[in-house]
Amino acid sequence: MRLWLNHLRRTPLVLFLILYTILAGGPFLWVMSMSLRTTPEIFDNPYALPVRLHWEKFANAWTNSNYGTYFWNSLIVVVTAVALLTLIGAMAAHCLARYRFRGSRLVRFVILSGMILPPQLLILSLFQILLDYGLYNSLAGLIIVYVATQLAMTVYILEGFFAQLPQDLFDAARMDGYGDFEIFWRITLPIGVPAIFTTITLNFIILWNEYLYAVVLLTDDEKRTLPLGIMHFMGGHQLDVGMIATGLIIAIAPVILLYALFSETMIKGMTAGAVR
């Protein structure tokens, strides 16, 4: 009797859980089903399941609607930026966490203050500066801007982790005759893998989804990244809901795939900056 009452008391909670789960996950399932249906089918009934799976829509989007180009652009920009960020950020974080030197507090303050700069404060003059340097409307320009904007958070997370590594380890390495760069390469980096993984996931997701810098700094269709490509396609084909849905799935597929494999790492990565 008591157990039953307990169950009854929990019914609203369970109901809420089910409703919120549908609300959070439902839209993606809906877009996934639309990505395999043609637009006339969708306008017939937007919320029906696919009758026949139109896989050819993906091939169509990839070649005819230029999503292939957008995808590769995104991949090139994000992978290069994340690789550079990881290396540059780890070097700076290692240096700040490991060595005592004059001006270290100033350097730390200057780099970390980058975390609170609103993009609006940078974007207008970055537009001018990239024009001056001849980097406007180029993937290289976007990459370097991405590195600059994500550097503060990367250094913040890595330095916090590196600073906790026991000093004995480095004393011992020094005694065994390791040079400063060997210490970085053979001790800090391998031991820092968990933190490095965190920053890689965080930067990958943020940059893969980035829109504002890309929309200001790129103009050619051949250079558009995925978020820009989708908006561009949307602008020209407002009513082709089926094709837009296919594009959305192409854009989120890598993220969903990684999430399915490493959900814990990704959750940890995305929330890393906020926990400490």
Add this chain to the structure above:
Amino acid sequence: MAESAAPPRARRVAWLAGDSIADSRQAPMRTILLFLAPALLVYAAFTIYPVLRTFYNSVHTIGPRNVQTFVGLDNFAALLTQDRVFWKAVVNTALFTVVGTIGDVLGGLLLALCLFAKVPLARTLRVVWFTPVLMSYVVVGIIWVWLYDYDWGLVNLLLGWLGLESWQQSWLGDPATALWALVVTHLWKWLGFNMIIFLAALHALPEEVLGAAELDNCGWFAKLVYIIIPMLRPTLVNLLVLSFIGKMMMFDLVWIMTGGGPLWSTETVSTYVYKRAFNWNTFDLGYPSAIAVLWFIMILLFVMLITRLLRSRDRLEF
């Protein structure tokens, strides 16, 4: 491996004698500069310099072919006294920020408490609830534009099924509802983030305290208000500040879903900066820079105010 010429034993002795080379906290300035150089160079050229240049631009008018005229504080004066769209944008951003931040933090806490109550499948639910956080604003924005669609959007369809036809409307097309429709979408995207942070903080709470409360026959609401929330205070403050900053800079979602319309009802400060710089064909980067500078100072002041207020109350308690 140049220094490995000396036998290890000799080096160890040198270290025991306090030789500076062996202190692993010390390194020659050259090495330190090499480690920091790439970061500092990128940072100086693509963060510090642009920020300074924006401040410089904000007191200039920048005409065609980059002709710059010094105008002092004219941009700021015009902004504060004459620009009605700017003030509309400030009001919108403020509404969005206050309602959105409170919703984010309370909603996140509610979701975290649900999962904390030892429900079945909590781990799976956590993963599903977090999914929107990983999606870009472009994806989220487009999905919600469809959901809000007047003719075939799910929101109006559901209202129809529930017999509330009179409530159906063009959610993003009506100036009265557009901003709130955006707030709902923004909440939907970020609730999972706040939930995860709260959940981690809840799991870190000392069990004894929660157990003691149960022994004292403390009701769940009293337990929440008098024990859990005070103990979560640092997390709460952190999330408030994070959420606040994010919403004060809100651009993508608004730009994608409404473009600031209809009738400036969803114009935020950020979308207005963008429009003045790139869409109005005035080609003047000075005026939008002034908006950006002013807004940055506002954000800084508010963040300092929030942390000061909430931290000083902390101090009183002890």
